[in-house]
Amino acid sequence: MKKPRIFYGYWILAACFFITACGVGCSYLSFSFFVTPLQAAMGWSRGEIMAAFTIFLMCMGTSGTLAGRMVDRYGARKVIPVGAFVITIGLAVLSRMDSLWQYYIIYAVIGISSAAIGIVTLSCVVSHWFSKRRGMAIGIMSMGVGASGVIFAPLIAVILLPNLGWSHTYLALAAIFGAVAIPLSLFVIKNKPADLGLFPDGMEAHDTVSIAAASAAAAEGSSLKTALATPAFWLIASSVILTHAHAGISQSVVPHLGDLGFPAGIAASTISITSITSTSSMFFFGWLCDRIPVKFACVIGLGAMALGILILINVEPESPVWMVWLYAVIFGFGMGSWMPTMSMLTSTSFGLASYGAIFGMMTLFQNLGGAGGPLLAGYLFDVMNTYHWAFIIILGLVLLAVPLVMLVRRPTPRPKTVLLK
Template identity: 35%
Template structure:
C-alpha cells in the first residue's frame, strides 16, 4: 500500500480531486507553457533569424501534427498501461525539448526541438488527463473536467512570465529556466497520479462501493461503452472529429497570431499584446468551468455546440477589430467559447461512446482534428505574408468554425453509457 492509498484511506478527502489538481498542474507547466508561451517567442525569433511568419507558424502546426500522429498510440497506451507512466515520460521529454530549443541555431534544429516538446506534450496533455479524470468521476464528471482545464487556462500567464524572462535574460535562458521548473514540480505531480479509483479501493465520485464491487487489487469491472472498432463505424464519430478539427483550426490560428496581430494590426506594444493573450486564457476559465459544469445537467451536444458557436462568432469579430476598446468586447466572446469547448468535448465523447475504449477513441478523434489544428496557423501566416493582413484569414476561419455547430448539435441518442 503506497502513501497515496494510505492518505485516501485515513482522510475524508476524495483523492480524485487531487488527481484533477495534479494533472491540471502538469498541463499548466508542460503543455500550456508552450501552447500559449509560443506567442512570446514569435517576435524574438523573427528578429534574430529573420524567418517568415509562415515558417515559424509551421513549428506550432508541427506540434499539433505530432500530437495528432501520436494520439492513437497515446490512446492505445492509455487503455493498456495507464496514464501515470505516460505522464512521467512526457514530463521528461518536455524538459529535454525546452533545453534543446534554447540551443537551436537553425530552422531545422528549431523544428527538431519542437518535435521533442510535441512528443512530451502528447503524453502530458489534456487528452491524457481527461481520460484519467473521466474514470475518477461519473456524476460530477463535467465539473471535474471543467476544473481540470483550469490548468491550461491559467497557464496563459506564462506568456507574461516568458515575456518578462525574455526581456530580462534573453529567450534562450528563459527557456532553460522554464525547463528546470517543469522538472522540479511537474515530475512529482506525475508520480502522484493514479489511473483509476479502484486502484485505491475507491469508487467514482467517492461513492460507497456497490455490493458487487470487486475488491481493490483483484481487478475491476470493465467500463461500459463502445469499442474503438464500433465507434469508428458510426457517423457520429466522424461528425465529432470534423467538428473538433474546424474548431481547432480557428482557435489555434487566433492563439498563435494574436500577439503579432495586436502589435502589427492595432499598434499595441509587445507587453500589452502579451497581456491580452494572457487575459484570453484567464477569461476562458469562465467557459471551462461554466460549460463543463453545464454538461452535468444539460445534454453535452447542446453545450458543445453552443461553445463552438460562441467561439466562431468571436473569431469572425476579430477580423473587424479596428480600435482598442473593441478588443474588450470581442476577446471575452472568443475566450469563453474557446474555453467551453475544451471540457465539453471529452464529456460529449464519454456520454456518446462510453469509457470502455475512451483513450483509443479520443486518440483517433484528435488525429482527425489535428488536420485543422495544423492548417489553421499556417493558413493564417501564409495569408498574412501574401496580403499583410490577418483579417481575411479570421473571416475564413470563423466561417469554417460555424460549420462545427450543427455537426455536434444534431447528435442523436447517446450510445456509450459511460
C-alpha cells in the first residue's frame, strides 16, 4: 500500500481536537452562561439550576467506564457517532423545555452521552494511532479543552445569548456541535492504523514486523478485573481523587478574590489566564511524557499546582495584582498536566487492551474528587466565613498525591499456566 503524504493519524488527532473543543464548549462550559437567563425566564433558584450541573457531572462520570468498555469491544467508530447524535438532539430539546424535571432529565442524557465522546473514548483512539509520540498526541488532543473556552465563552456570552436569547442559543449550539462532531465521528475517526493498512506514528513496514504484529502489540495489557487487583490502579485512582479536589479552588477563586476586595474584572481575569496557561501546558506535558518517566512529569504538574495554591493562600487585600496573576499562571500550568500524564500513566501501566474501561474508571474518580472539592470549600466557608482553611486542606490533598504517584509500579504480568498431560 502506498504511504500517504500526510499520516492519517494526524487527521484523527485533528478530529479528536475539534470534537473535544465542541463537546466541552457546547455542554460543560456553556452551562454557567445559562444560569442567569434561566433564573429570569423560569423563576428557578440558582441552587435548582446548578443541581442540573451536578446531575450532568455524575452521569458523565458514572458512564465513563461503560463507554470505555464499549470502545474496547465495538471500537470508537461505532460509539462516538451515537454520543454525538444524542448530544445534538439533547441540546436542541433544551430549547423547548419548560419545567425543571425536563431540564434535569435532558442534562442527565447529555451527561451520559458526553462519556461516549469524552476523554476516555478519544484518548483511546489517539493512543492506538500513536506510540512513540503518544504523549505529545494526547497533549494536543487535550488542548481542545482549553480551546473551547477561547472559542465558546465569547461566542455564547457576547454574540448568541444577547442576540438570540437562551432558547435559540441552545438551538445554535446544537447546530454547531452537530455540524462538527457528527461528520468527523462518521467519516474521519478510524479505530486503529491496521484498519487502513498503516502502522502507529506513520512508521514504514521495515520499522516493524507486520500489521498483525502491531495489532497484537496494541491488544496486550491488563483487563479491568486484573487492573483492579493491582496496587498500581488504586495508587493512581487515589491520586486522581486527591488531585481533583483542586476544583474547590477553581470554583471559589472568583468569590474569594471578591471578598478580599479585588475588582470583579481582576477576579474574572484569573479564569481566562488559567484557561490559556493550562491549554499550552497540555502540549508541554504531552511532549514531556515522551521524554521522561510519566510519573515524574505528573509530579512536576502537581508541584506547580501546589505552588499556585500556596501563592493564592498568601494573597491579601493589599497584595499587588501581579501576585494574583502569578497564581493563575502557575496553577493553570499545573492543571494542564492532568490529562496527558494520567492517560499516559494508565496506558503505560496497564496497556491498551482494556484502556477504555480502565481509564473510564479513572474519570469516575476524577468526578468524585471534582465534586468533593467545591462541596468542602463551600461548607467550610459557610462555617468559618473564609476560604482560607479550605484552600489549605486542598493544598495538603494535592501534596499527598505526590508520594502516591511516585509509588506506582507497572504490574508484573502473571505467568501463563501450562497444563501438562
